[in-house]
Amino acid sequence: MLAPALALVLAASPPPPAASPRPAAPARLDVRTFTLPNGLTVVLAPDHRLPQVVVDTWFQVGSKDEAPGRTGFAHLFEHLMFMGTKRVPGNAFDVTMESGGGANNASTSEDRTNYYSWGPSALLPTLLWLDADRFQALGDAMTKEKLDVQRGVVRNERRQSYENTPYGRAELVIPEALFPESHPYHHPVIGSHQDLEAATLEDVKGFFATHYVPGNATLVVAGDFDPAAVRPMVEKLFGALATRPVPAPPVAAPVHLDREVRRIVMDEVELPRLVLAWHAPAAYAPGTAELDLLAAVLGDGPSSRLERRLVLDLRIAESVNVSLDARALGSVFRVEVTGTPGADLERVKRETLAVLADLAAKGPTDAELRRVKAEAEVHALETREHLQRRADKLNEYRFFLGEADAFDRDLARYIRATGAAVRDAARGLGEGRLDLRILPSRGVAGEITDTRPQDLPARAWVPPAPEIFRLSSGVEVRVVREPGTGLFAAHLIVPGGARAVPAEKAGLAPVLAKLLLSGAAGRSAPEFADAVRTLGADIDARATRSFLDVEVKGLSAKLGPTLDLFADALLRPNLAPADFDREAALALARVEARPDEPRLVAPLVAAAALYGQDDPRGRPVDGYARTVKTLTLADVKALAPRLLDPRGAVLVVAGDVDVAALRARLEALLAGWRPRGDALPPPPPPVTSAPGGRILLVDRPGAPQTMILAARPAASSDEAARAVREVVNVALGGSFTSRLNQNLREKHGYTYGARSAYATEGRQSTFYAMAAVQTEVTGAALVELRRELDALAAGGIDAAEARKAQETARHQLVLDVQTTAGLADRLAEAVLEGRPADALREEATALGAVDAARASADARSGPYRFDGLAVVLVGDRKAILPQLAKAGLPPPIAVDADGAPIPADRAAAR
Incomplete structure (x- = not known):
């Protein structure tokens, strides 16, 4: 039974108008493939929608190609590829790219290493020149000093991603357990510390000479360019690469476990986790599409079978993830279940296998098959x-299928899959599997010139401005049309969020957000989720400190019925007792597990220090264990009208939509949404100063890394000032070549990455600088952090640095809005930050007008001085204290994972 006030808000909607016709299917891609005489395969894929380009190169070398005793080499070399050549020395590869608004990254898997760069279309000649240069000259330019720096970075990455991340250690066990020692997949991609330390300069140069050859690579160029102009450019640059023998790829017979293999890993986690893994056919082999669909039926969303059984019904699991890890020499099908506190993993396994057995016996239902x-x-x-x-997908298709444009061919595998074939895929998962349990322990001839080529003419681009109208309910709607995508995405931003919740009920807002998705208009949680998924749609909701954000996205052809379900979630949630009990228990489990994750703890402690726990800005949106334990369904029903009030609400929509039809549909669906009760008071004024110069320490005994986070409050700003601030932040910590990352990662190898950012909501901004460093260099890293911040505050930035940061920030805007969902996200971000409706257009204009002198002045007057920052350390107290004293830093204040001070005697005893 709904509370009377809530029942008036959640009135039934009138019948919707007829659905709009289905948009035309996306046009086939323009893809052109050719091979240079030296063996390099080239794929050109022009697309003139936005002024951007991507250069993506796959080398057919991964961890499977590593020699015994040299594990982690393929990934180590991925890092070394950015260390400079004679033509482009030092960090000039990244600086040159970012100076033109570009950026780059890379990744390594068992089968391949890919390098990808992106930027404005005018920058394409430079992107190609840089890639061709390092392809040709990197081996000759390699030094032991470069090797030592990146060896340290990679070892830090292993610590950060595997050894100091909850459940990360399991990823080091799975390859060894699934594959025999002689198999190329027996070791993890990251490699071992011992093998990384043993790598020599001769090893590195030999690896490059063997695997980085033209015939072992495919180059994809995609985006806004003229193929007739770019092909000769590619032929000249990459045709200069010498023809060298192509290494023979490793081979291995298919692996099948004839029995169950069991492993147990003890980790610093709160919640137990079960991983079941089976061998599967190689990537794109017959049956793999059916396994992908099987994974979705089992574990994709609340309507999936395992989530419905384990999370919703039995409540013995906190989350479920099912996936197919597709590989060239044999794939891995993986079921991962994170249990609730104290869950019996044997029962979790028994119930998981029972669900799988039912699918193997009967196959998926027609509705499930339509959904996936x-x-x-x-x-x-x-x-x-x-x-x-x-x-990257063009490269993947070329690698696995032999043709680049295989999008239609790939999708056809899924469309033609039958229920019987999915059933047979389930039957193929037998007794031969890995049972891994993670338990809490807690504790053409051419040339490459020496001169960078000239950029192509820059193409002007103006971000779209939304069409705006207002519904009779008072909701403002902002729409940006993206014809031809076949997709739409929307966010409804409602003022309130955690700010509207009493402090003693902290954590209620996110529980309500989850309950909006836990069944509506009489459909149960699984039925509602199934209805959404069957449409190919997704509806989500989250609470922030000041807003409730309800998101919906899906196929434009099914916009009407998708919006019907969206309105049901917003206006007619079931708020059933069983759903509340489940979501409240899951919320409590997440809060209790929060101390396991330093990257969650540090910003919460900083917020408490800057704003105080009595202020919504100073306490976690998810609340504390003590407050979440007190939540009741009556609390939810009493506060729901305040958290679901249309006053001030804004709906942003992006995609392939007809605006008139959309308006009519929304008017019909939301006409009954009316305010109830008093309006929320205005948010508190922004805090612009807070006690600084303090170091707060959260003890994690034995932690291999220390999470460092420095923070200071700031007021929000207008678009012009915001653009200046963004340029300064990019120079400090917002790009790979930023000062913080170049110092802490590239120069010293202390961390896998260091960055800075502004987080803004409403009128309140907070500046952050952060890095996770190896424990033994905590003090040294803090000294370097202080050095960079104080240098910026004292000396500002020069014109070249400002220009590079400006171009990086300008192109980031293009990247953010290239997809329908990304455009909707940026439109929603503008609402959350209190910016105008045409904020994207104003932002582009303001970024283009940033003056280097003003940026430097802002750096000197901004919130960057180290002595005014609140510094949070999450790490091993006993190891950190002597380092702080040696560095001349003040003794830290001991706090718990929620930011509450710990008495000195208790802290010393820990």
Whole structure:
């Protein structure tokens, strides 16, 4: 039974108008493939929608190609590829790219290493020149000093991603347990510390000479360019690469476990986790599409079978993830279940296998099959739409299927899959599997010139401005049309969020957000989730400190019925007792597990220090264990009208939509949404200063890393000032070549990455600088952090640095809006930050007008001085204290994972 006030708000909607016709299917890609005489395969894929380009190169070398005793080499070399050549020395590779608004990254898997760069289309000649240069000359320019720096960075990455991350250690065990010692997949991609330390300069140069050869690579160029102009450019630059023998790829017979293999890993976690893994056919082999669909039926969303059984019904699991890890020499099908506190993993396993056995006996239902096929279609469209993902997919198809443009061929595998074939895929998962348990322990001839080529003419681009109208309910709607995508995405931003919740009920807002998705209009949680997924759609909700954000996205062809379900979630949630009990228990489990994750703890402690726990800005949106334990369904029903009040609400929509039809549909669906009770008081004024110069320490005994986070409050600013601030932040810590990252990562090898950022909500901004460093260099890293911050505050930035940061920030805006979902996210971000409706257009204009002198002045007057920052350390207290004393830093204040001070005698005894 709904509370009377809530019942008036959640009135039934009138019948919706007829659905709009289905948009035309996306046009086939323009893809042109050719091979240079030296063996390099080139794929050109022009697309003139936005002024951006991507260069994506795959080398057919991964961890499977490593020699015994040299594990981690492929990934180590991924890092070394950015260390400079004679033509482009030091960090000039990144600086040159970022100076033109570009950026780059790379990744390594068992099968391949890929390097990808992106930027404005005018920068394409430079991107190609840089890649061709290092392809040709990196081996000759390699030194022991470069090797030592990146060896330290990679070892830090292992610590950060595997050894100091909850459940990360399991990823080091799975390859060894699934594959025999002689198999190329027996060791993890990251490698071992011992093998990384043993690597010599001769090893590195030999690895490059063997594997980085033209015939072992494919180059994809995608985006806004003229193929007739770019092909000769590619032929000249990459044709200069010498023809060298192509290494023979490793081979291995298919692996099948004939029995169950069991492993147990003890880790610093609160919640136990079960991983079941089976061998599967190689990537794109017959049956792999069916395994992908099986994974979705089992574990994709609340309507999936395992989540419904383990999370919703039995409440013995906190989360479920099922996936197919596709590889060239044999894939891995993986079921991962994170239990609730104290869960019996044997029962979790028994129930998991029972669900799998039922699928193997009966197959999926017709509704399930429709749902997962719709999701596959959405995923395919989203991948085609995003230029970086598209370019990488072209390379993936070329690698596995022998042709680059295989989007239709790939999707057809999923569309033609039958329920019987999915059933047979389930039957193939037998007794031969890995049972891994993670338990809490707690504790053409051419040339490459020496001169960078000239950029192409820059193409002017103006971000779209939304069409704006207001519904009779008072909701403002902002729409940006993206014809031809076949997709739409929207966010409804409602003022309130955690700010509207009493301090003693902290954590209620996110529970309500979850309950909006836990069944609506009489449909149970699984039924509602199934209805959404069957449409290929997704509806989500989250609470922030000042807002409730309800998101919906899906296929434009099914916009009408998707919005119907969206309105049901917003206006007619069931708020059933069983759903509340489940979501409250899961919320409590997440809060109790929060201390396990330093990257969550540090910002919460900083917020408490800056704003105080009596202020909504100073306490976690998810609340504390003590407050979440007190939540009741009556609390939810009493506060729901305040958290779901249309006053001040804004709906942003992006995608392939007809605005008139959309307006009519929304008017019909939301006409009954009316205010109830008093309006929220205005948010408190921004805090612009807070006690600084303090170091706060959260003890994690034995932690291999220390999470460092420095913070200071700041007021929000207008678009011009915001653009200046963004340029300064990019120079400090917002790009790979930023000062913090170049010092802490590239110069000293203390960390896998260091960065800075402004987080803004409403009128309140907070500046952060952060890095996770190895424990033994905590003091030294803090000294370097202080050095960089104080240098910026004293000396500002020069014109070249400001220009580079400006171009990086300008192109980041293009990257953010290249997809329908990304555009909707940026439109929603503007609402959350209290910016105008045409904020994207104003931002582009303001970034283009940033003056280097003003940026330097802002750096000198901004919130960057180290002595005014609150510094949070999350790490091993006993190891950190002597380092702080040696560095001349003040003794830290001991606090717990919520930011509450710990008495000195208790802290010393820990």
